[in-house]
Amino acid sequence: MKLLYYIKHALLNVTPSRCFNFHKDRLDGEFRELSNYVLGRVNYYVNLNNEFTLPVESVAIKNYKRKGYTSYYFDLKEFLHYFPKDFKFEYYFGDETHIEPVPTLFKARPIEGDNKNSVLFKLDKRRHFRFVDDKLSFTEKKDMAVFRGAVTQPHRIKFMQALFGNPLVDAGQSNESQDHPEWKKPFMSVEEQLQYKFLVCLEGNDVASNLKWAMSSNSVVVTPKMKFETWFMEGTLEAGKHYIEVKDDFSDFEEKINYYIEHPEEAEKIINNAHEYIKPFMNEKLEQLVCIKTLERYFQLSGQYEKSK
Known part of the structure; x- marks a missing residue:
């Protein structure tokens, strides 16, 4: 696959370049009836009302080079092909959610507060945008929740402190722990996790990486209030x-389960509502069009289309 x-x-x-222009025109035609939906998504990602000016030192498409973060690099590069090589942009790769002083392409941003300078783009998608074909119905699954993942952040530690050993949840961490070696449990595949009725999705440095495949399953996602969002529009x-x-201290976890x-x-x-929500994100052609339109809006608001004309 690699x-x-x-x-x-x-x-x-x-x-x-003419092939990219042809493909864009074909996508525009194919999804013309969904133009309002596409526009709504673009407006969500590019949460800006006014034009802006990029710094002189902003990178031009022709000078965009790979410097680590390979998947991020290629996920953005794939859609930069649709635009003039002298167009400039700002970007930030990695699990970062700070706000830059100028509009910048990010994988994630805070849901609350002034986040307009963080323009969301579909980055690290091979890790985050995975979906499953769940063969088990909800009623066939175990009457329990499950969690597997690295436990280093305070909120994940709080979860383990509150619920490790609880009969309603099979909770285990994937990394070693000197303070709590008993928390370490063997690797559990996605297929094994799908045997549980409830999937615990905890944010890490930004969003929970298992949220998308969990919502495509026949299990129910359980999570505290989300603080970050990505291309998946978690804020909606x-x-x-x-x-x-559930509450941030997980005090109502047993009651809810x-x-x-x-x-x-x-x-x-x-589960049905989650499946409806996730459907558009599983349409590869529609996703391509929204990616193109998002960058198009970014370049328009930075005044580069007028300059190029």
């Missing part, structure tokens, strides 16, 4: 509709 990934991007580098997800929200075990019909409504 070889195919690199071959794809190598071919993109030698593809004539609704507690009780798309996922089960028991309620939905006893009311499976309500859990299945959440």
Whole structure:
């Protein structure tokens, strides 16, 4: 799969610009009826009302080079091919959520507060945008929640302190712990996790990397209120509709899990809503168009289209 990934991007580098223009026009035509939906997504990612000026030292597309963060680099490069090589932009790679002084392309940003200078783009997508074909129905799964992941941040430590050993959750961390060696548990595959009715999705340095595949499953996502968002627009997800929200101290975790075990019909409504939400993100062509339009808006607001004309 990695070889195919690199071959794809190598071919993109030698593809004539007219092919990208043709593909964009074809996508525009194919999704013309969804133009308002696409516009809504673009407005969400580029949360700016006014034009802005980029610093002189901003990188031009023709000078964009790979410096670590390979997946980030290629995810952005794939769509920079659609624009003039002298167009400039600002970007920041990695699990960072700070706000830059000028509009900058980020993978994630805070949901609350003034986040307009963080322009969301679909980055590190091979890790974050995975989906599953869950063969088990909700009723066939274990009456438990499950969590596996690295436990280094304070909120994840708080989760383990509150719920490790609780009979309603199989909680285990993937990294070593000197303070709590008992928290370390063996690796659990996605397929094994899908045997549980509830999937705990905890934010790490930014968003929970398992959230997308968890919402595509026939299990229910359980998480405290989300603080960060990505291309997946986590800020638009609704507690009780798309996922089960628990308190930051997890004091109501048992109550919420028991309620939905006893009311499976309500859990299945959440699952169905999650599936509806995730559908557009599984449409590869539609995702391509939204990516192109997002960069197009960024370049328009930075005044570069007028200059190029």
